[in-house]
Amino acid sequence: MLALQNKLQSNRIDMKGCIQEYQETQRSTEVSEKKQAFLQDFKEMISYRKTLDKEIRTWTSLRNDMIKNRGLAAEENLSLISNKASVTQQRDEQLSKEAELKEEEVQLNADLSKINKQIEELKSKLQDFGVSSVQEIQEKMESLEASNKKLQEDIDQIKSVTEVASKRRAEQASELASRQKEQAEYRAALAKNGEEYPVLSVDPQWGFVVIGAGQGSSIDPNTVLLVTREGRSIGKLKVTSLEKNQTVADIIKDSVPSGMSIQPGDRVQLLRPRQSAK
Numbered sequence: 001m002l003a004l005q006n007k008l009q010s011n012r013i014d015m016k017g018c019i020q021e022y023q024e025t026q027r028s029t030e031v032s033e034k035k036q037a038f039l040q041d042f043k044e045m046i047s048y049r050k051t052l053d054k055e056i057r058t059w060t061s062l063r064n065d066m067i068k069n070r071g072l073a074a075e076e077n078l079s080l081i082s083n084k085a086s087v088t089q090q091r092d093e094q095l096s097k098e099a100e101l102k103e104e105e106v107q108l109n110a111d112l113s114k115i116n117k118q119i120e121e122l123k124s125k126l127q128d129f130g131v132s133s134v135q136e137i138q139e140k141m142e143s144l145e146a147s148n149k150k151l152q153e154d155i156d157q158i159k160s161v162t163e164v165a166s167k168r169r170a171e172q173a174s175e176l177a178s179r180q181k182e183q184a185e186y187r188a189a190l191a192k193n194g195e196e197y198p199v200l201s202v203d204p205q206w207g208f209v210v211i212g213a214g215q216g217s218s219i220d221p222n223t224v225l226l227v228t229r230e231g232r233s234i235g236k237l238k239v240t241s242l243e244k245n246q247t248v249a250d251i252i253k254d255s256v257p258s259g260m261s262i263q264p265g266d267r268v269q270l271l272r273p274r275q276s277a278k
Helices: 002-027 033-129 131-192
Strands: 196-203 208-211 224-229 232-242 247-251 267-270
Touching: 033 131, 033 232, 208 232
Parallel strands: none
Antiparallel strands: 196 208, 196 267, 208 247, 224 232, 224 267, 232 247
């Protein structure tokens, strides 16, 4: 970019000298071939300046796109890190709650076993004591059975809460895995933007080129491609056919500067970063 600006400054200085020379020539009385040659050089210099200005705008736009994409990637990465920490904290809380519920369940089962044992003992005493103590023992048994029923309800409730907690933990783990996968896909997509492929052949009559990359590369049917030569942009391409080992693409009209043409050996890369599927 700095080289282009220096070249443009040099051309502007040359242009100023040409204008002064033109004014001196115009004041002269004789019209010669030198005046005609000067006018032709002046027109070509104006055209070349427009081409340089267009290239500067193109590279400035590409640089701004790259800066914007880096910012988006950084924001996405921070968001995923924050979400991962939140999900991990929630998972730890659920595990702690699950452990507490399991301890309560064990204790309730122990109490239930103790009550069942007491009921069996009372039933055995009823047979030993005869009919005179039936009413008192019956009341005690009913009280124990009511306690047993209440304990069973508490156990069922704890099991239900434990199942809900386990389900929630599984959902959080799935969400975390999904976000990590999205982050990996996005980083892979950004990495693919740095890949370059060679131009194998050019058909100027029909306006298309053949690229040395096909299926399995980062090129897809919707990709817009940028053609470069020695670090300079010389045109854009639109994919028309994605084959096994090569890609056919049309040259986008008016994307090639005046006086230049795409040649075999030029390099092709993605113009914009690919986005991961949501």
